[in-house]
Each structure stands twice: as C-alpha cells, then as structure tokens.
Amino acid sequence: MARCKNCRLIFMLVITGGFFVVELVSGHIGNSIALVSDSFNMLSDLISLIIGLTAAKVSQIRRHRRSTYGFARAEVVGALANAVFLTALTFTIFTEAVIRLLRPQRIDDPELVLIVGAMGLGVNIIGLILFQDCCSKGKIRPTGCLATGVEEQMENKQPTTASELNIRGVLLQVMGDALGSVVVVVAATVFYVLPLDEDEPCDWKCYVDPSLTIIIVVIVLSSVFPLVKETTFILLHMVPSGIKLHDLDAKLCAVDGVHGVHELHIWELAGGKNIASLHVKCLDAPSYKTAALQIREIFHNAGIHSVTIQAEFLDRATDSTVMCSFPCILRECENKMCCDPPKDHNFEAEGYNEMRNNPPGTPSNNAEKDNAELSIFPSYNTTVKDVEEERKEATNGLLHSHSASL
C-alpha cells in the first residue's frame, strides 16, 4: 500500500499533464483566452504534483553524506511548499475576482467554456477520489508505544504521518482547482441557459462568477491554514503533541542515581520519529550506567526512540551545584547558544570574572578542568552536603531552573 502512494501521484501527474497540453493546444488553435488561462490552472496543479512526488521520492533516502538524518523531512517541507503555493495562487485569484467585481465581464463563448470546465472538473474529481483516503484514516497521532509493546502497529502507522501531510498538500491544491472548475461550470451554465446579447450591459449574471470565486477563496484558505500550522510546528521543532515535557522531566528526575536533568530537548524529525537529547548529572560512571537504562526505558514508553544522553559527573567532594557544566565555557558564546541559560546563573560572580581573565586552554587532567568549571558557575551554597540532601536539592533546583527558563 505504501508503495502505491507514489503510483497514485504518478498517475495523476500523467493525466493532468496530458490535459494541460490538450487545453493549451486547443486554446491556441481555437483562439480562446479562457482555455489558455484555465490551462495555467492545470499547470499549477501539475507543479504541486511534481513537488509532492519529488518530496515523496526524496524522503525515501535514508542516509546521505551531507545529511545524517536522511531526507525524512522532505515531505514536511514539500507539504509546506504546496501550502504556500496554494496560498499565493488563491491570493492572485482573489485579486482577479475583485477586479471582475469592479468591472464585470460577460463570458463570450459559454459552450466552449462549459465543455472545458466540465472536463477539468472531471480530472480534478479523479484526483480527489485518488487522494481522499489520506485523511479518512482518522487522527493518527502516535503518542508512544504502549507498555504492552504494540510495536508493529506503531511501525505501520508512523510512516504515514509525513506522507499524509504531503498528500494533504496535493489534495488541497486539487480541491481548490475542483472548486474553481465547479464555479466555471456554474457560471457558464448560467450564461448558456440565459444568454446575454452583445450590446446588453452586464446584469446580475456577470457577478455570479466573481462572487462564487471569493467564497471559494475563503474555503480554500481556511482549509490550508491547519496544514500550514502543522508543518510549521514540526519545522519549528515543537515538542511532539502527546508528549508532556514536565511529566517526562519529573519521571526522569525520579530515576535512581540521577541528580539533575537539563537541556532536555525533544523534537520530531518527521512522521512520528521523535528525537531527544538531554544532560544528566550523575555521581560516577557505574551509577550512570544503571540510570541510563532506566532513562531509555522512560523515553521508550513515551514513544521517543532516538535518545542521546550526555552524562555529567558530580564531584562529590566539592560540587553541590546542579548547574549545567557544559552550556559553554565563556559568556560570549551566549548569543550562539540555542537557548537562554537559566536565570539563576550568576555570571557576575567573582569566580566568573576570574575565568574571563584566564581563558581555558586544553587541560590535561581532570582537576584543572573541574576547578575551571566551578569558578564559572558558583553553586547556590558552598557547604558540602551529603547525598540525601543533594537529591532533595537536585529536584528543587531542577524545578527552579526549568521554571526560570519558561
């Protein structure tokens, strides 16, 4: 079934291409501007099909030298491109309709326009039927593997989400065209049934076309808008719907051996493939190893299967801070970081100024580096605590640092 998604696109492409050529040639032969301009509507359909097909083909590339994640995002980008094209097209149609309202024109050859419009409508209805099952599958939102392990089901559902968006973009374009053809047919019928003489001024019949077109523009725009929103949110790296960052945070902090979690980022590559990365503060390597397994399990249950965990090790003797050790080592890098550091970073402290005067080289052993780190980020309080208190502090600090960044 998945393979045939491309078959449908190719088939529709061939039909539309053929119809476009036929319309262009016959418009030129028959010297009718209406046919030529309608053929350009078909051309825009063709372009959106080409975009959709290219995106579908490209997104199947799994690995590429320059693109380590493969081209999985191609379909999302293709859907956005289609939506933007459609918006621009409807805007143009809207302006022409408004001009027609100000200067109404009659349809000169209603028969020809009627025939052409009907044929165009036929082609578009074929397209609608072909693509309509993209969205009738219902709201597929993979919220994560259930603990009972319905992995196969998830595998089947996931790949459709991105190609769903892609097909939806194409479908919206075809639908817009179909509605346009409907309007053409209606207006031509009106003129055919109640013909208007050459020298009569334009009456209500001339206003049918533009007013219906404006209604269509409103319909199409309101349908395109959700698609634009969805693709934009994926491209803006929104946390995938169904995953609550705060809950995940709480679960992660509750894991044995974890003293702090920060820089947690979760985003969707495309089609349900979620990727997460985080920093975890642990005591030492063995406790990190055991904690890592549990952390991965938590993510697995949430539906996130590509996780990169960076471990940061506490120095029990001197370090009681839960601050992140590695956002960066100099303050000047702040504008190159992806996110703002938590508010309670006390950069103005004396230790930090010391740091600035002695830029860090590449130290050859731990101790120097640790001291360098500590002087950048002074802890809240410098007394040594024992582990229990550290854990309590950890959760408080975590909530605090997260709420500060909100």
Added chain:
Amino acid sequence: MLPLSIKDDEYKPPRLNLLRKVSGWFRSILSDSTSRNLFFFLLLNLSFAFVELLYGIWSNSLGLISDSFHMFFDCTALLAGLAASVISRWRSNDTFSYGYVRAEVLAGFVNGLFLIFTAFFIFSEGIERALEPPDVHHDRLLSISVLGFLVNLVGIFVFKHGGHGHSHDGGHGHSHSLFNGGIPGLNHGHSHGEHGHSHGHRPLHSHDHGHGHSHSQEHCHDDHQCDTLQAKGSNKQILEGVFLHIVADTLGSIGVIISALLMQNYGLMIADPICSMLISFLIGISVVPLLKQSIGILMQRTPPSLDHVLPQCYQRVQHLQGVYSLIDPHFWTLCSEVYIGTVKLLVAPDADARWILSQTHSIFTQAGIRQLYVQIDFAAL
C-alpha cells in the same frame, strides 16, 4: 473547513488581553532595528499601495488597480519577514523547547517560495501576451512606476545598510557580496488593457551569503554589543528574503519604464513579453541559493560551513585515549550560526569518562559547535 485535522489546544498560549498583546508586539517591533526598519518600510509600501488603489478607482484605471494588488502581495512578503523577526525573539517554553528561533529560516523559505511563484506568474503572463498582444496604454502607469521605483530604492538603501551596520574589529564589510552580480534584467511590468501589472521583480544574483558572515559573532567584547549582534545574526535570513523581494520590485519598475520608452519611441511591441520571460528566469535563478540554504537547514542537513572541519574533529576525538570509536554523529543548524550536534562515543570500560567528555567538548568548541551532546557508551568487557 474540511475536517482534515484535529484541533489540538496544547500549544495555545494563555489568553491575554488583546490590547495588551498588540501593544506588546509593537514594543517588540520597535525595540530592534531590523524589525523597526521592516515595519516602517511595510507601512510605506502599504500606504503607497492604498494610494494607488484609491487613485485607480477614482480614475477608473484597471491597470493601476491591479498594480496596487500586486503591491499588496509584496507587502505580505514584508509582513512575513516582520512576523518572523518578532516571533523569533519569543522565549522558549514547554512546547517549544528550542524557542522560536527557527522562524527566520521559515520566513526565508516562504519568501523564496513567494518569489518563485511570482516568477512563474510573470512568465505565464508573458506567454499570454506574446500569443495575443493587447493594446497598451501606459501613460499613468509610467508615473506610478517611477514613484514605485523611488520607494523601492529607499528600501534597498535601508536594508543594505540598516541591518548590517555594526562596529567590530573583525572587519568584514557586509553589504558587499549582495550586490556583485550586477542587475541585469528587469522586472517587467506592463500596462495593457485589462490587466496592467507592473511587477517589479528582480532577480538578484548569486551571492555566497552562507559563509562570509562570521563577522559579527566572533569577538564581542562587552555584553551590549553582544546583544545587538545576536539580533543581527539571527535576522540574516529574513533580511535576505526581503532584500531579494525589494530588488525584484525595483527592477520591475525600471522594466516598466524602459519598456514603456521602447514601445513609445521605437514601437517594439515584442519587447514586452520578452522582457517578462527574461525577468522571470532571472528571478528564478536568483532565488535558488536562498531556497537551497533554507531547505538545507529545514531538512537537518549538516551545516555546509562545517563540512571540512567535522572529519578532522572526528579524527581527533578518535585519537583520545580510551575512545574506541565515534558513532552516529549528527550535526544540524538550528538557525543562522547556531549549530547543534549529537555524537556517541564507544569507550573502554575503564576509561576516564569525565576527561573524554571535556576533551570532546573542547575539540568541537574550537570548530564552532557550542551545543553538543556527547553520549558515552562503555564497551562490554
């Protein structure tokens, strides 16, 4: 209206008073120089378009009316850039863990798509007019396009210098690379019976914007400069898209003027469609670099400026004591100049994880990647 998506309220921000929201936006717009420039230029364009529309309605000239619609369309490109520059400054929250900084990449992408659409539209109009040359009357349109040309010149100067003026000692004159290729064709704009459109689209020229710009962020010596430089860095993509649009417009006005002169004085009717098609090709070609760059960023491609540096970094990391291998590196661009990477290291069971971590970080920091997640996997004994 069709039931094609679910309504998901998770990402709706908390309900604020509308007035407060709008005034918040205004404050945000006026605080940054780039968005200030965009806003005022948008106002200028909008007012010009309205004046044109009213004049066209009053003097009953379809050419003017459709040209004013065209200017409204261009204003949407400016609006997209403005919206992106405001949105990209919003703070990150629970739903958008990276914040909204990617909005500028999206704005560049959308602007590029609009430009391609315009090129396609001009091309189709050129063909239409070549097949059936209409009768042309361009008297009023000529004066309006001269005015439009002046407005766009203002825009060019503002965005050539406005976004890039900064003092720093790294020396890179900025507005250089964007103007090299010269401005060959014109945007076409013509007036003819029913559908007078003067479009300005200009294709710009291929610019190698991507790499020449590590000027601003390298050495900032006090906080204040840092803040302003950060804003400018992240607005690069927006400014590029907007700049391309404005130059396209300016060329268009020149095109109307020149083709009107040609037709009036030499009767070269064929000049009109040929100009249109030439211009649409040029626009298409000039937009390609911008589109390639923004699509690359959106598709999580490894940053092009790091292409040569990364293999060296991998080599150095693999030579660290205790590291068996480096697997699964992923590096991508969040927005201009901000790179994020994840890497997994397979290390010996007794290796010093802390030292390896700090070494890896410093190696990659020297390459310019400041946000790195290093996962250390201990090999089984």
